[in-house]
Amino acid sequence: MKLDEDVIHIRKVLSGDTNAFRYFVRTYQEMGYSIAVSILKHESDAKDVVQNAFIRAYKCLHTFKRDAKFSTWFYRIVVNEALKHLRRDKKNKEITNFKGDTAKNTVVFNEMVAHFDHNDDKAKIDRVLRLMKPKEALVLKLHYLHEAPIVEIEKITGFTKSNVKVLLHRARKSFQALFIQT
Amino acid sequence: MDTTDKNIRKVLSHYETNFELGMEEEVIRGIGRQKGYGALRFRFKGKVKFGILLTTVLGIVHFLLIYFGCWGNPNSKDLDLHTYLPSIYGAMLIVVLYAMLFFKLESLKKSDSQISKAKYKPLN
Numbered sequence: 446m447k448l449d450e451d452v453i454h455i456r457k458v459l460s461g462d463t464n465a466f467r468y469f470v471r472t473y474q475e476m477g478y479s480i481a482v483s484i485l486k487h488e489s490d491a492k493d494v495v496q497n498a499f500i501r502a503y504k505c506l507h508t509f510k511r512d513a514k515f516s517t518w519f520y521r522i523v524v525n526e527a528l529k530h531l532r533r534d535k536k537n538k539e540i541t542n543f544k545g546d547t548a549k550n551t552v553v554f555n556e557m558v559a560h561f562d563h564n565d566d567k568a569k570i571d572r573v574l575r576l577m578k579p580k581e582a583l584v585l586k587l588h589y590l591h592e593a594p595i596v597e598i599e600k601i602t603g604f605t606k607s608n609v610k611v612l613l614h615r616a617r618k619s620f621q622a623l624f625i626q627t
Numbered sequence: 628m629d630t631t632d633k634n635i636r637k638v639l640s641h642y643e644t645n646f647e648l649g650m651e652e653e654v655i656r657g658i659g660r661q662k663g664y665g666a667l668r669f670r671f672k673g674k675v676k677f678g679i680l681l682t683t684v685l686g687i688v689h690f691l692l693i694y695f696g697c698w699g700n701p702n703s704k705d706l707d708l709h710t711y712l713p714s715i716y717g718a719m720l721i722v723v724l725y726a727m728l729f730f731k732l733e734s735l736k737k738s739d740s741q742i743s744k745a746k747y748k749p750l751n
Contacts, residue, residue, distance in 0.1 A: 463658055470651045478646050492648065499654045500661060551631050558634040570642045589639040620635060 451515040458506055466503055473516060474499075476591060477523045480601075483582035484527040486575050494530050498523040513600065520591075520601045524583070531579065554621040573623045580604075581616035588613055671730035678723035685715055 450468070457465035477498060481491035502519050509518055574582050580602075587593045587601060598609045689712055691697075 463655065463662075466658065467651050467655060470654045474648050474650055475646050478648055492650065495648075496650055496654055496657060499650075500657045503654075503658050504661065555630055555634055558638055567641055570638060574642070585635075585639075589636050590642060617631065617635060621631065624638070 452511065455506060455509065455511075455515065458503070463503075466499075469502070469515070469519070470499055473519055476516070477520065479586060479590065480520055480523050480583060481527045483574060483577075483586050484524070484531055484579040486579070490530060490534070491527070494526045495523060498526045501526070514597075517597055517600050520587075521603065524602055550618070550622045550625055553625050557625065569624070569627060572627050573620060576623050576627065577616065577619055580612055581619055584609060584612040585616040585620060588616075668730065671726050674726040675723055675730075678719055678726065682716065682719040682723070685712070685719065 454465045454468045458469075474495060477495045478491055481494045481498075482488065485491045485494065498519065502522055505522075509515070574586070577585070583602065584598060584604075587598045593601065595606060595609050595613075598604070598613075599606055602609065604612065
């Protein structure tokens with residue numbers, strides 16, 4: 446089980462085995478990157494942020510409380526680093542606001558998904574997520590890709606429960622609208 | 628779970644999450660750099676602390692000598708502290724400044740990734 450493996454590797458790293466930290470990089474780099482890129486919308490920035498997050502996690506591993514999952518703790522570091530980076534560097538962020546009737550969008554979206562061609566539309570999903578607002582894209586990814594419940598999203602992002610719910614609601618609406626428009 | 632929710636889940640299940648990042652080596656290298664930097668800081672912190680402590684002790688001794696009238700006793704022929712103390716202070720100050728400057732230069736060098744990569748030795 447992943448949780449047990451996490452604990453074993455945490456013990457190894459804390460006892461001085463730096464190479465044991467490779468396990469965490471291998472296991473969590475992709476989701477960490479996915480989270481960072483949803484906030485920053487920029488590949489190389491996201492990669493830098495995830496690397497910094499790993500180094501920070503290594504340095505602060507002794508402060509990690511075992512009652513939480515390592516993934517939750519690490520993704521929180523990624524989110525904090527990414528938001529810090531976003532505040533520092535507000536360059537060229539292409540974010541689109543969706544237009545039109547949201548009720549109508551839902552009907553059209555559901556029809557489109559029925560004829561969804563998986564192979565052709567992989568790039569489309571990526572485009573839609575890039576056009577979404579950072580926090581909405583983040584919450585959407587955490588909920589649907591990471592399968593995180595609201596409580597875990599609260600812990601990862603530091604947002605309040607009601608804030609997460611509002612963001613998730615808006616994220617669904619904008620995802621549908623942007624999926625139709627792009 | 629409503630239809631829209633199911634459909635979003637269905638669409639996102641095809642989202643490409645295999646990014647082929649391969650950042651394992653870079654992260655371990657970064658950790659190695661951090662360790663080196665930490666060790667260097669610890670070593671120079673010790674030197675600076677020792678310098679400051681020694682200067683403080685000498686300062687206190689100097690003050691006590693003046694306060695209790697032991698300073699410049701005409702009968703004392705052992706040591707002319709007027710001559711030696713300022714140079715001892717100066718030397719201590721130079722030690723502290725040297726250590727601080729060296730630490731600063733070393734940390735600047737460490738932050739240069741190219742030099743750090745060349746000096747990098749694998750851990751364990």
